[in-house]
Amino acid sequence: MSEFPIELKYASSHEWARLEEDGMVTVGISDHAQNALGDVVYIEHPEIGRLLAVQEEAGVVESVKAASDIYAPVGGTVVAVNVALDDAPENVNQDPYGDGWFFTIEPTDLTDLAALLDAEAYAELCDAEAED
Amino acid sequence: MTNQTVLHAAHVAQGGKMVDFAGWDMPVNYGSQIAEHHAVRSAAGMFDVSHMTIIDILGEHDRRFLQRLVANDVAKLDVPGKALYGVLLNDAGGIIDDLIVYRRADHYRCVVNAATRDKVLQWFGEHNDEDVAIHERDLAMIAVQGPAAIEAFEKVSGESDVTDIAAFSATERGEWLIARTGYTGEDGVEIMLPGADACQLWADLAAVGVQPAGLGARDTLRLEAGLNLYGQDMDEVTNPLVSNLAWTIAGDDSARSFIGREALEQIREAGVDEKLTGLVMEDKGVMRHGQRVITEAGEGVITSGSFSPTLGYSIALARVPKSAKGDCHVDVRGLLKPVRIVRPPFVRRGKSVLP
Numbered sequence: 001m002s003e004f005p006i007e008l009k010y011a012s013s014h015e016w017a018r019l020e021e022d023g024m025v026t027v028g029i030s031d032h033a034q035n036a037l038g039d040v041v042y043i044e045h046p047e048i049g050r051l052l053a054v055q056e057e058a059g060v061v062e063s064v065k066a067a068s069d070i071y072a073p074v075g076g077t078v079v080a081v082n083v084a085l086d087d088a089p090e091n092v093n094q095d096p097y098g099d100g101w102f103f104t105i106e107p108t109d110l111t112d113l114a115a116l117l118d119a120e121a122y123a124e125l126c127d128a129e130a131e132d
Numbered sequence: 133m134t135n136q137t138v139l140h141a142a143h144v145a146q147g148g149k150m151v152d153f154a155g156w157d158m159p160v161n162y163g164s165q166i167a168e169h170h171a172v173r174s175a176a177g178m179f180d181v182s183h184m185t186i187i188d189i190l191g192e193h194d195r196r197f198l199q200r201l202v203a204n205d206v207a208k209l210d211v212p213g214k215a216l217y218g219v220l221l222n223d224a225g226g227i228i229d230d231l232i233v234y235r236r237a238d239h240y241r242c243v244v245n246a247a248t249r250d251k252v253l254q255w256f257g258e259h260n261d262e263d264v265a266i267h268e269r270d271l272a273m274i275a276v277q278g279p280a281a282i283e284a285f286e287k288v289s290g291e292s293d294v295t296d297i298a299a300f301s302a303t304e305r306g307e308w309l310i311a312r313t314g315y316t317g318e319d320g321v322e323i324m325l326p327g328a329d330a331c332q333l334w335a336d337l338a339a340v341g342v343q344p345a346g347l348g349a350r351d352t353l354r355l356e357a358g359l360n361l362y363g364q365d366m367d368e369v370t371n372p373l374v375s376n377l378a379w380t381i382a383g384d385d386s387a388r389s390f391i392g393r394e395a396l397e398q399i400r401e402a403g404v405d406e407k408l409t410g411l412v413m414e415d416k417g418v419m420r421h422g423q424r425v426i427t428e429a430g431e432g433v434i435t436s437g438s439f440s441p442t443l444g445y446s447i448a449l450a451r452v453p454k455s456a457k458g459d460c461h462v463d464v465r466g467l468l469k470p471v472r473i474v475r476p477p478f479v480r481r482g483k484s485v486l487p
Contacts, residue, residue: 039166
């Protein structure tokens with residue numbers, strides 16, 4: 001049911017990461033994650049300029065149902081956050097891989113990306129979770 | 133083994149995201165619970181509430197049986213068709229369940245929660261001193277709610293006088309019981325009917341544009357309306373006096389002895405030191421069940437918290453010291469957020485009722 005674009009990498013904590021042409025990494029939450037959370041109502045962004053370690057807590061997404069921490073899928077410095085989500089949090093549900101992006105990181109070490117799951121492995125993880 | 137209502141296939145076909153709720157596989161939403169919430173506030177939505185437990189009480193002394201078990205007085209139901217909200221109490225005054233009792237032509241009908249089915253049937257059985265028949269009914273139940281709900285229901289059912297049914301009353305048409313009740317703070321009806329009829333009614337309502345709505349929207353709608361959820365805002369260790377339900381304890385029937393009455397009188401005498409009230413938080417973030425409330429009069433706890441789609445910020449029900457009022461704080465994930473104590477409801481008939 002959920003979509004997992006093959007050009008993205010995924011964390012087991014349900015963030016996606018996309019390596020942009022300029023070397024930056026854009027981060028959001030997966031279609032599977034937004035579906036599980038339900039309607040998103042608030043986002044807490046990390047501060048621009050903050051240095052995040054890989055898997056460090058970077059923000060919070062609150063849905064009607066629950067609050068969920070967002071972790072940095074790669075280490076680096078936050079260079080942009082999606083402030084448009086403050087007025088349109090529903091973008092996370094409607095376009096999780098596009099307008100629903102959360103923040104952009106200038107990565108310290110691109111090998112962090114290689115440690116993430118590819119679309120196929122992530123889809124299997126989601127299937128396994130659904131069976132629990 | 134999970135139970136399914138007769139409308140299960142319809143939910144799946146309509147894109148319902150199914151979850152386990154009290155042993156039933158029920159739709160939590162059909163895409164967006166916020167959109168479903170708004171549909172009920174602005175037009176009409178429909179809920180499958182067939183998982184709820186319908187119990188008919190029959191017998192010569194049916195009224196006496198219910199007068200002993202229900203804290204509110206079913207003698208108020210002076211003519212068939214009237215309905216009454218009340219609670220079942222244990223000997224300590226704790227709440228076993230909340231329910232609606234309907235008076236029918238020759239007996240009473242109780243609608244209790246799905247999660248409490250077994251213990252309520254057991255409680256009824258254990259206290260059946262009046263030798264009544266306790267019949268669980270296998271009926272479907274659909275709630276149609278919202279400002280356009282009755283018009284839509286009349287259109288598809290061929291009924292023309294549903295607006296004549298008084299609030300908290302019901303009428304019967306063949307095997308259908310049509311009640312002007314609900315759990316949303318909007319006008320509407322709840323219909324108990326045979327399963328096959330329910331499938332047809334659900335399809336007909338969908339065809340005239342009534343939005344299917346899931347458990348998610350049901351929860352935010354009832355919270356905005358300031359209505360308690362059993363198991364969350366009240367349970368067996370809380371009594372009606374600390375659950376914003378003192379109004380459901382019939383006080384003018386001094387001769388009637390109902391289970392829990394003595395305990396409540398002792399609690400009243402000793403002094404009630406807590407209350408269930410409302411909180412609003414206009415700052416970012418969402419209050420949740422179990423979070424700590426810090427007031428000048430002492431600490432309390434949130435029993436139900438969520439985001440209010442109508443108001444655009446978080447609201448909650450909380451049990452706090454009785455004298456608490458005005459501004460206070462809630463511990464939202466380690467941050468003390470400013471909130472305001474208000475008397476529920478928060479929303480009625482689609483509009484904020486906050487001061």
